[in-house]
Amino acid sequence: MAIVFEKTKGLTDVQTHYCPGCTHGIIHRLVAEALEELGVLDKAIGVAPVGCSVLAYKYFNCDMHEAAHGRAPAVATGIKRVLPDNFVFTYQGDGDLASIGTAEIVHAAHRGEKISTIFVNNAIYGMTGGQMAPTTLVGQKATTAPFGRDEAHCGKPIRMSELLATIDGAKFVERVTVISPAHVRKAKKAIKECFKVQIEGKGFGIVEVLSTCPTNWGMTPTEALKWLEENMIPYYPLGNFKRPEGVE
Amino acid sequence: MAKVLMKGNEAVGAAAIEAGCRYFFGYPITPQSELPEYMARELPKVGGVFLQAESEIAAINMVYGAAGAGARVMTSSSSPGISLKQEGISYIAGAELPCLIVNMMRGGPGLGSIQPSQTDYFQATRGGGNGDYRVVVLAPSNVQELVDLIIEGFDIADQYRNPVMILGDGMIGQMMEPVEFKKPKQRELPPKDDWITNGTKGKRKPHIINSLYLAPEELEAHNIKLQEKYRKIRENEVKVESYNIEDADVVIAAYGTTARIVKTAISQLEREGYKVGLIRPITLWPYPYDEFKKINPQCKGILTVEMNTGQMLDDVKIAVEGRFPVYFHGRTGGMVPTPNEIIEKVKRIHGGEM
């Protein structure tokens, strides 16, 4: 019988701690498959963030370095400058990348650091229990925005892909999601293309993945997928913002 | 090798390169900018990398990454920048990685001034970042010693897998003195291949650099292991210069450039017939507490002299254990204690007037 699905070597056999229905798990799988399929798993060094994916270092089957909250791009810079022939990626949440770590991500991109970033945007601080993130939608409730995010009080949610796409050093920027099999396939394609930008030495690449947090959104997994589609995608349009010239 | 005349900050760079350091991540701040400038010029010539980070926070986290990847790596800054590095230093200590951090101290608190000071003693020796961790703190008092401690500092960091800090002040960074580059004492340095993150190459299990231990038993075990390492450092790495303490009527404790001023005062006092000793800690952590046990039991008092309002003073009191009265003389903000001020204090202690 032909094998139609096999677990990637890019993931360890450890059971993850993610909540049921959380899409962090799917994103892990896509990243791991991309590492394996591109043949870089053996020379990959991943940088884990602080956030729900803080334990990513237990799940990816490659060398891993656990960074402080938001500092993953700086840690990755240090690794890549020492080991330019290795493959270095960061995996970061929206609080990590778009709030406390904005300076680090903007300047890593700006330097054209040859690293790849997977940015998991779930519009909330998942790990700490559902506080408002810089990406929380206007009107969306969070424990620190109990009446919903008020634009007059704390502005609109930040669109990191659009922001980073304006930076010359960022060579690949795409926003995807994983709410349906079709979306999952597209997400994987984007992650592989992003990783190739690093492998070919072209510069910085990032894939923003719109992700669910059923637990802190207070929804069932299917409600969360629907909420993401109806509320997040209109504000965070999917698609490629940038790819190296001459590449389709 | 012949002696060369070098400015302190540049001598740090030359010594680091001599020690095999090839990676420097930093952010400009007076009074240490000659060091990143020197590294920007010199590191590419030896195949190394100098990178100006967007902030001291980023710089220390780049050090964290580079150290994890197995490199001899350093950063430098001055007081306000060192404050920003504390998060990273805590992570590096927690993850047990070697690196060298230079602090050419300036006046504080806040933006303070750009004048030399010793106001970061507490921050350097008591942590600064969160958690039960220790950083080896080396305090040179001249440019030659600065060079020697930089070279040995990298070895200490590698031997114990621990951050090492050079605590200088703006004065030592700026002064020019002749130096020579000597081999440090031979040490058995452990191999790095069994923990660095440089890719599995399909030949080994993944390595993980980490300071997170969610299970209380595991974190406690990790802390016990760290404390055991710190005990070994206390046992093996204390460095101190002392002078005439078995015979002195008054002993002065001072470190760094302040100790040089103290030596001038002591020479003058000796010419006038006073018996004055000196304890100059070279390692501020581990602190040379035991040295104070050798002090003449008839000694009339210990005078601590610092360019701050009394920080090492706490360690002197711990060391003395109430056996002698402890006095303090300090100037701050870039004001430097003068030999005359020190001479006057010693005479008053000697005469029982304090």
Ligand SMILES: Cc1ncc(C[n+]2csc(CCOP(=O)(O)OP(=O)(O)O)c2C)c(N)n1
């Ligand atoms: C310096 C620092 N500040 C705050 C925290 C607490 N903290 C841990 S995770 C987190 C938010 C993570 O949110 P995000 O990056 O969106 O990841 P998610 O959990 O949603 O995947 C915060 C604020 C910390 N660990 N360190």
Ligand code: SF4
């Ligand atoms: S809290 Fe949210 S982001 Fe975190 S694992 Fe649970 S569902 Fe996922």
Ligand SMILES: [Mg+2]
């Ligand atoms: Mg989040």
